[in-house]
Amino acid sequence: MSANKIKLSVLDQSPIRKGATAAQAIQETVQLAKLTDTLGYTRFWVSEHHNMGIIAGSTPEVLLAHLAGETKNMRMGSGGIMMPNHSTLKVAENFRMLEALFPGRIDLGMGRAPGTDRITAAALNPSNQFSEQDFVEQLADLQSYFHDTYEPGTIQARIRAIPQVKTVPDMWLLSSSGQSGLFAAHFGMGFSFAHFINPNGGPENVKMYRDRFQPSDDLAEAKANVAIFVFCSEDPEKVRRHIAVMNHRFLQFEKGGPIVPLSYDDVKDVEYTPAEQERLRANNYRVIAGSPTELKLKLTWLANDYGVDEIMVVTITEDFEDRLESYRLLAQQFELV
Template sequence: MDTKKIRLSVLDQSPIRKGATAEQAVKETIELAKYTEQLGYTRYWVSEHHNTGILAGSTPEVLIAYLASQTQRMRIGSGGIMMPNHSTLKVAENFRMLEALFPGRIDLGMGRAPGTDRITASVLNPSNQFREDDFVEQLTDLNNYFHDTYEPGTVQAKIRAIPQVKTVPDKWLLSSSGQSGLFAAHFGMGFSFAHFINPSGGPLNVKLYRERFQPSDDLAQPEVNVAIFVFCSEDEEKIKQHQAVMDHRFLQFEKGGPIVPLSYDDVKDEVYTPSDLERIRQNRYRVITGTPMEIKKKLTWLAEDYDVDEIMAVTITENFDDRLKSYELLAKQFEL
């Protein structure tokens, strides 16, 4: 694959670094969006997470509005809106308003997970039953709201998503499994596979999406990207320390303990059990780290494996300057 044809994008969860505040995390999201646009990145997605002390991104629709106002060309979107937490009409209205403000630049990336624990999810939406059929119904309703295509005479036809605008956001389904890929194919939406969550089965799920894709009014051909944790540095010691922190962070999450910001000093003397080491080995497939030349090779292999021309990099670092530098080095390697 010609690396010049690989597009790079950003998935930003607004991570809160150790010793930093949520306000700082949000300011860093704004600075990173501006910087990656200058570097030539294709799109910038912000996430929805709730009831966590390590990620500040809870309301992507609010962040998108500000980020789009601070940038000029890069597509800005959600990665993603967790649909079971929301009224479909309200999602449609939020993104119609964003389209009114920034026509042709907005991506609506959607997921079916709550982006939090079940208790918090039940508070966000007390009627959420976590049923697959409900998610499919939301996708159907969303299309009808965006295109005003409810059947005349039905109750739903009396409801319009306001403001009435001519353009619609690009719609993507985000998933770490194949089911949402099949939904994306059925509805004619883009598909983003979360390799950073599940490093297994992604290429097959992308292949099935392509094979079963049905063109829609919004998307004539299948469109796919893959999201993965990435860290690039010219300093081998920083790479080693970054991997050690990521190893521990994944275990922290899997064991269900307190999820808190970490530094290398917190984990450098950690002693792991054999089962921990096996989980670390498996989780390392979720991350690509290395020097610029190593990263170029690894990401190119990933793109070839998935048969995609766009990679979304998720980068979380102890030091914000290292985060900026990682995205800069990636951009240089892929000649954005």
């Protein structure tokens, strides 16, 4: 895969920078969507997380309605809707409404994880059993709601997802393991591998998805992409500082303690144990950071390794202007416009 054939897209979590507010984080997501829409990015996905002090994105179905109205070119979607938190019918109605408002531009990316801790997940959906079978049934029900294909005479056939519209959002399953890839293959959906969560086994899981893909009414051929943390800068010092902050943030998550916004000054003097240093080395594969020319080579290699033509870029920075500039530099390197 040559660099000029690689499509770039955005996965944004509305990260809350140190000293900023959640409201500011949401407005920064809006600004980023407007910018990347003009730069030639393919799609813009927003995430669903709950009860996390560093992420403001909790309701992608709400945020998407605003973002799609503020943009013109990109596909807009969820990355993703965490299905166990929701009624399948309500998800179908939310995304049929989005399709009615923005036909042909909506992606429904879905995940099996709750996007939060178990206690919060139970509060979101007290009947959540974290069952694989429940998830599979949700996917089947969702396709039936979108296509009005419940078997006549059944109770389900008496229920319609409103509004009734002719178009259907593109459906994707998001995962950091191969299991959802198998589900995506079975149901004929797109598959997005979260390399930024798990840097191991991704190419093999994407290949397994392609090998087992069964065409659906919505997708005739397998379609996959890969999502990874990225930071692009012409300043080597900014790159070094970015990696230091990301490394510490990864350890925060792994230890399960309080997750708070970080600055480089918070982490610059931290000394890590040998065990922590081993985790830092492993987590380095979740991030690609460097100069524009370095990023072009590394991201092209990543796309070739996965056998995909699209990379979902996740960028979190201390300074919002650095986040915008990173996306600008990538667009120039990959000649998106």
